[in-house]
Amino acid sequence: MKPTIKDVAKHAGVSFKTVSRVINRESTVGQELQDKVWKSIKALNYQPNLSARVLRGAASSIGYIYDNPNSNYVIEMQRGILEECRRQDYELVIHPCDAKSPTLLDEIFGMVDRSRVGGLVLTPPMSEMPEVLSALSERNVRFVRILSGSEPPDDHSPCVFIDDRTAAYKITQYLIDLGHTEIAFLGGEEEHKSSSERLAGYQQALQENHLKVKKKLIIEGEYAFESGVKRTRQLLSLSPTPTAVFACNDEIAAGTLFAARLSGVDVPRDLSIVGFEDSPFSRQSWPNLTTAQQPNAEIARTATRLLISQIRHRKGDKPAESEGFYPQLIVRDSSCPPAGRRSDA
Template sequence: MKPTIKDVAKSAGVSFKTVSRVINRESSVGEEIQGKVWKAIKELNYQPNLSARGLRGSSSSIGFIYDNPNSNYVIEMQRGILKECHNQGYELVIHPCDAKAPGLISEIFNMVDRSRVGGLVLTPPISEIPEVLDALRERNIRFVRILSGSQAPDNRSPCVFVDDRTAAYRITQYLIDLGHRDIAFLSGDEEHKSSSERLAGFKSALKDNQIKANNRLILKGEFSFESGVKRTRQLLARSSRPTAIFACNDEIAAGTLFAARLHGLDVPRDLSIVGFEDSPFSRQAWPNLTTAQQPNTEIACTATRLLTEQIRRKKGEKASESEGYYPQLIVRDSTCPPAAP
């Protein structure tokens, strides 16, 4: 017969509740006791049933909720969450969904009930939808948000914020310092706050340098390669072309680079291109893309750690504080001063 939790407790000389606490990695158990329990588990080849009564129950796993067309972003997020889940002894339930779906909240509730997750890591745009956040709070479902902003929007739950606006300002200032004045901006999906934050940083840098923002050079679109190609071809078909293009992410920037080649342009001599996020697109493109480094895997690790701390926090203990990330400019080969008229 398979060994039970009581067998482990007897072998380690502790109560089965103590075994449960050790398996759940609760900090209240001393290191010596933990060592005895883990030794007994190994010797008996005991396989804990994390969903069984008396163990962690609904907290045996956490959920990753996302709606993002950028496969690199999703993969990097998964990598970071899985890494921290492994460190903390949790399983991961991955749930892609449509942020625009009318039944989004019910879908999330059904997933939580079905999978018995102890909490959720929310990524944009779902992490920035007030109705979703309010519904989760009403049902006392723990969550950590990853979102765009220069600071945490509130202290009602911990979050990981990414200062897209300042990073976009620095990218634009870098292009201006090179001598560019006619700079186009290719936005991402409108429902993602990062799009508006990066656009705000772009416009702010233009304003501080007494450069009037040209609305004809600001094109709406999506966070995709195809969207980058389409909008860049529109720009390059005009009689008056920009000398530089700020793409809202590296995937768009890669599409911009492809379109520039189709038009027979030399990058960066004829057209400078910058992206955002430092994804594989920026490093695999030729020339390599100037971009802003956004450590998505590290961000995901931090969000998962904050969530597990929240799940294990006991009544009266201080809640974890939100943490911020500040993408840094990485200059590569896709930018240079504009060609002389």
């Protein structure tokens, strides 16, 4: 016979309601009592019954909504969310969407109704779309947003915010400190706020160093390798050509590196390249890419923890608070001073 929750309660010398609260990781149970219950759960090899949770009307799964062409970003997000779901005995429903679809809201609500998820982890651009957030709030669907910003945009729901602007400022300042003055910027999709935030940081650094912001060096595009290749070819046709490129993510940066090589441009001697995210692209390219470290799996785990805290929130509990991440510059081999500022020039 498989052990039941009552067996665990008897073994631990507590009520079965206490065991249930511990399994559901409610904050009302003290640490000493939690340790006692988990010890009994392990001793009896008790497995919580997720189907029973569903029958009681309690959520047993959460949903992950995304629209992003960056496969590394999506994989890291999925990994982080799944790790936290497993730790807290939840299932994960993954649902890619087209953010530009006229039936986006119907699609999201259809998934929520079919899967009976307890809440959603939203990533850009859905996490930054007011119409989506308003509709979810009206339907009382819990959600946590992952978004770009230096602070929470509001107090409607907890979010995980990423300070892209400051990170982009530091990247640009780093290139300026190396001696670069002709610095190109390759952005991502305009519907992603990270694109505008990183552009703002880039422009701020140039302006504070009394360098002109040149429109011809700012080229919009997609967060994709092919987009990086195409736009770099455009940059290399300019006269004079830029001596450095700030690419809005590592996939774009890898595309820039590829296009430079096809054109016989030496990286970093003739062209310094900096990416963003610290994805596998940055470490597998040669030379390795200078980048800003954005711990996507950790960001996803944090968002999932905040969401589950919302789902399990009981009257009197302290509400979950937003948390911030601050990408840090990692200097590798794809950047160096421009010609004329090097000892070997």
